[in-house]
Amino acid sequence: MKNPHRHLISILMENESGALSRVANLFSARGYNIESLTVAPTNDPSLSRLTLVTCGNDQIIEQIVKQLNKIIDVVKLMDMTEADAIERELMLVKTRAVGEGRAEMKRLAEIFDGHILDVTDSTYTIELTGRSEKLDNFLRAVDKDSILEVARSGTTGIGRGARALNV
Amino acid sequence: MEPITGAEILVRCLKQEGVEYLFGYPGGSVLHIYDALHAQEDVKHVLVRHEQAATHAADGYARATGRPGVVLVTSGPGVTNAVTGIATAHMDSIPMVIFSGQVPTALIGNDAFQEVDSVGITRPCVKHNFLVKDVNQLAETVKKAFYIATTGRPGPVLVDIPKDVTIAKTTFSYPETIRLRSYNPTIKGHAGQIRKAVDLIMSAKRPIVYAGGGTVISDGSAQLVEFTRLLGSPITITLMGLGAYPATDKQFLGMLGMHGTYEANMAMHECDVMIAIGARFDDRVTGKLEKFSPNAKIVHIDIDPSSISKNVRVDIPIVGSVPHVLQSMITQMREESLKLNEAALSDWWKQINAWREMKSLRYRGSDEIIKPQFVVEKLYEVTQGRAIITSDVGQHQMWAAQYYHFDQPRQWINSGGLGTMGFGLPAAMGAQLAFPNRDVACVTGEGSIQMMLQELSTMKQYGTPVKIINLNNRYLGMVRQWQEFFYQKRYSMSYMEALPDFVKLAEAYGHVGIKIEKPSEVEGALREAFAMKERLVFLDFITDPTENVFPMIPSGGGQNEMLLAERDEMVSTHEDGMVLV
Numbered sequence: 163m164k165n166p167h168r169h170l171i172s173i174l175m176e177n178e179s180g181a182l183s184r185v186a187n188l189f190s191a192r193g194y195n196i197e198s199l200t201v202a203p204t205n206d207p208s209l210s211r212l213t214l215v216t217c218g219n220d221q222i223i224e225q226i227v228k229q230l231n232k233i234i235d236v237v238k239l240m241d242m243t244e245a246d247a248i249e250r251e252l253m254l255v256k257t258r259a260v261g262e263g264r265a266e267m268k269r270l271a272e273i274f275d276g277h278i279l280d281v282t283d284s285t286y287t288i289e290l291t292g293r294s295e296k297l298d299n300f301l302r303a304v305d306k307d308s309i310l311e312v313a314r315s316g317t318t319g320i321g322r323g324a325r326a327l328n329v
Numbered sequence: 330m331e332p333i334t335g336a337e338i339l340v341r342c343l344k345q346e347g348v349e350y351l352f353g354y355p356g357g358s359v360l361h362i363y364d365a366l367h368a369q370e371d372v373k374h375v376l377v378r379h380e381q382a383a384t385h386a387a388d389g390y391a392r393a394t395g396r397p398g399v400v401l402v403t404s405g406p407g408v409t410n411a412v413t414g415i416a417t418a419h420m421d422s423i424p425m426v427i428f429s430g431q432v433p434t435a436l437i438g439n440d441a442f443q444e445v446d447s448v449g450i451t452r453p454c455v456k457h458n459f460l461v462k463d464v465n466q467l468a469e470t471v472k473k474a475f476y477i478a479t480t481g482r483p484g485p486v487l488v489d490i491p492k493d494v495t496i497a498k499t500t501f502s503y504p505e506t507i508r509l510r511s512y513n514p515t516i517k518g519h520a521g522q523i524r525k526a527v528d529l530i531m532s533a534k535r536p537i538v539y540a541g542g543g544t545v546i547s548d549g550s551a552q553l554v555e556f557t558r559l560l561g562s563p564i565t566i567t568l569m570g571l572g573a574y575p576a577t578d579k580q581f582l583g584m585l586g587m588h589g590t591y592e593a594n595m596a597m598h599e600c601d602v603m604i605a606i607g608a609r610f611d612d613r614v615t616g617k618l619e620k621f622s623p624n625a626k627i628v629h630i631d632i633d634p635s636s637i638s639k640n641v642r643v644d645i646p647i648v649g650s651v652p653h654v655l656q657s658m659i660t661q662m663r664e665e666s667l668k669l670n671e672a673a674l675s676d677w678w679k680q681i682n683a684w685r686e687m688k689s690l691r692y693r694g695s696d697e698i699i700k701p702q703f704v705v706e707k708l709y710e711v712t713q714g715r716a717i718i719t720s721d722v723g724q725h726q727m728w729a730a731q732y733y734h735f736d737q738p739r740q741w742i743n744s745g746g747l748g749t750m751g752f753g754l755p756a757a758m759g760a761q762l763a764f765p766n767r768d769v770a771c772v773t774g775e776g777s778i779q780m781m782l783q784e785l786s787t788m789k790q791y792g793t794p795v796k797i798i799n800l801n802n803r804y805l806g807m808v809r810q811w812q813e814f815f816y817q818k819r820y821s822m823s824y825m826e827a828l829p830d831f832v833k834l835a836e837a838y839g840h841v842g843i844k845i846e847k848p849s850e851v852e853g854a855l856r857e858a859f860a861m862k863e864r865l866v867f868l869d870f871i872t873d874p875t876e877n878v879f880p881m882i883p884s885g886g887g888q889n890e891m892l893l894a895e896r897d898e899m900v901s902t903h904e905d906g907m908v909l910v
Binding site: 175176179180183184187191221224225228229231232234235236237238329 | 509511
C-alpha cells in the first residue's frame with residue numbers, strides 16, 4: 163500500500179566532502195524527518211547520488227524539495243514518488259539456524275527470494291532485496307528470537323520508463 | 330609565470346575583485362596572509378577589536394554600498410567569534426565573503442591548537458562554504474565564493490584556508506567568469522506568471538503593495554517606485570525594506586508588522602489583492618497566520634523559490650529578481666494602458682485615510698523627561714532625513730524605524746532577521762568607511778552598545794566620525810515592555826545597574842561624549858554633534874524608562890488586533906501567544 167505522505171527523493175550532487183552533511187544538516191535544522199538515506203558515487207565520478215525517504219504533507223515536501231535545490235552542491239533532484247518508480251532495498255539478516263528451525267528458515271528465505279550467503283552449524287546469513295515492505299514482512303514472518311542481526315541499506319530507486327535523473 | 334604563495338594569491342584575488350576594505354584580526358594560522366597584505370596598499374585592512382565586529386562592519390559596508398563585505402579571521406576562536414556576524418548576514422541575505430585561517434592540513438582533525446571545524450560550525454549559517462586543501466584550487470575557489478555570495482539571493486560564503494596552503498606556491502591565474510552546474514539563480518520572471526499576476530492585480534478593488542528587504546538588496550527601488558505610482562495603490566514596507574519607497578510619499582502607509590502602523594496592518598488585513606515583493610512573510614509581519622489577510626489573493630515575487638509558500642500559501646508565485654520582474658510588469662501595464670478601477674481605488678483610499686486618522690504613532694510628549702521618539706524625530710530634522718542610520722536591537726530599533734522617515738534605499742541598516750544586539754556600532758563603522766562624507770548615526774541603547782564598546786577603539790584608529798545616539802533608559806527596554814505586558818510587571822533581569830559614565834568612556838577612547846537630560850537640550854546637542862564632522866560623538870540621552878513601543882500586535886494576535894498607545898494602556902495576550910517569541 164502506498165502511503166501518500168511517504169516520499170522517495172533522489173538527489174544528484176557534487177561528489178565533494180561536506181555535501182552529505184549539508185543535506186543531513188538541512189533535515190535536522192528544519193525539523194524534517196529522514197526515514198532512510200543512502201548515498202554512493204555514480205558512473206560519473208564527480209557526482210554522488212543520494213536517495214532518501216522522508217514523510218510530510220504536500221507543503222512540507224514542497225519546502226524540502228525547494229530547500230534541497232537551494233543547497234549549492236545539489237545539481238538535480240527528483241521526487242520519485244511523483245510518478246511510477248522502482249524502489250529497492252537490500253537487507254542482510256543473520257538468523258539462528260538450529261534443529262527443526264534450520265530447514266524452516268531456509269524455506270522461508272526461498273519464499274522471499276532470499277539467498278543464503280553464509281552458513282555455520284548454528285546460523286544462516288541471508289540476503290534479501292525488494293521494497294522495504296517486503297523486507298519488513300520477512301522480519302515479521304521469522305520468529306523474533308531467531309534474528310541475531312539485521313543490516314539494511316535504506317531504499318534507493320529509479321523512475322520507470324524513460325524518466326531519468328541525469329545531468 | 331613565477332609561482333607565488335597561496336597568501337599572495339589570496340591578496341591578488343582580492344585586488345581582482347576590487348575589494349576596498351578587509352575587516353579582520355590576525356592570528357597564527359593567517360600570518361602568511363597578513364604578511365602578503367603588508368606588502369601592498371590596494372586592499373586596506375581594518376583592524377577590529379573583536380572578530381564579531383569584523384563581520385558586522387563588513388555587513389554594514391555591504392548594506393550601505395551593495396558590494397560584498399570581506400572579512401579575514403584566524404582559526405579557532407577567530408572563527409567562532411565571527412559566527413554571530415555571519416549568521417546575522419545570512420538571515421538578512423547580505424553578500425559577504427569570510428576568509429578563515431585553518432591549522433595545516435596535516436593537523437586537521439588532531440585537535441590542534443586553535444583548531445575548530447570551521448566549515449562544520451558555519452554550515453547552517455552560510456550560503457555556502459569551502460575548505461581549500463590544495464593551493465592550485467585557491468584562486469578558483471575565491472572566485473566561486475564571490476560569485477555565490479553576490480548573485481541570486483545573496484549571503485555569506487566562508488573560505489577556510491589551512492596554513493600550509495598559504496605557504497605553498499603555484500602560478501596565479503584568476504578566472505574571468507565562473508559557471509557552476511549546480512547553481513543557476515532565476516533572474517527573469519516567467520512571462521506567463523507575470524501576465525497572470527498583472528491580470529489579477531488589475532482586477533483588484535483593494536490592492537496593496539507589501540515590499541521587503543529583497544527590494545533593497547536587488548537594487549529594485551526605482552522599479553518599485555515606478556510600479557507603485559503607476560498603480561496608485563497604497564504601499565507598506567517591512568523593517569528590512571524601509572527606504573525602498575520614499576517614506577514621505579503620500580502612498581506610503583508606513584512599516585507593517587508587530588510595531589507597524591495601524592493603517593498599514595489594517596490595509597494588509599482588508600486587502601483583496603496583495604503584491605508581495607522581495608518579502609518573506611516573516612512571523613513579525615504576519616502576526617497569527619490563521620488570521621493573516623483572510624480575503625487576499627497574493628502575488629509573490631522573490632528570487633528564492635523556498636521563500637514562496639513557506640509560511641503563507643500564495644496564488645501567483647513569480648521566481649525572479651525584483652527589478653527584472655517589476656520592469657516586465659511596468660512595461661505590460663504601460664503598453665496596454667492598464668489602470669485600476671478608479672472608483673474602487675478611491676473608496677479604498679477613503680477607508681485607508683480613515684485608518685490614518687487613528688494617528689497610531691502619536692505619543693505623549695513631555696517637557697520634563699526626554700521621550701525616545703522625540704530624539705529620533707529631532708535626529709531626522711537635524712540630519713534633514715539624509716543620514717545613514719544603523720541600529721542595534723530593541724525598542725530604540727523600532728523607534729528609529731518608525732520616526733526616521735527613510736526616503737532612500739541603503740539608508741537604514743539594522744539586523745532584522747537574527748536581531749543581533751551589538752550590530753549597530755560596527756555596522757556604522759563599515760558604512761562610514763564606505764561613505765566618509767555622509768552623516769552616519771548609530772541609534773542604540775545602553776544594553777546593545779555595551780556588547781560592542783571595544784570598537785570605539787577601532788573607530789578612533791580609523792577616524793570614523795559616527796554619531797552614537799544612545800537612548801539610555803536604564804532598562805533592556807523591549808524585555809521590560811514584554812515583562813510589563815505579559816509577566817505582570819515582574820522585571821526579571823531587565824534593569825541595568827552599574828552603568829558606566831558614557832561621557833567619560835567616550836573620552837577614554839579619545840572621542841567626544843555629551844550627556845543630555847532635558848528635552849530642551851536635545852536639538853542643540855544633536856546640532857553640536859553633527860557639526861563636529863571629524864569626531865565621533867557619543868550622545869547619551871537619558872530617556873523615559875517607562876516608555877513603550879506602540880502600536881503593537883501582541884503575540885498570537887491578528888493584523889487587525891493592534892494595541893494603540895492611548896487606547897490600550899493595559900495589554901494582555903492570548904494564551905497561545907505566550908509560546909511565541
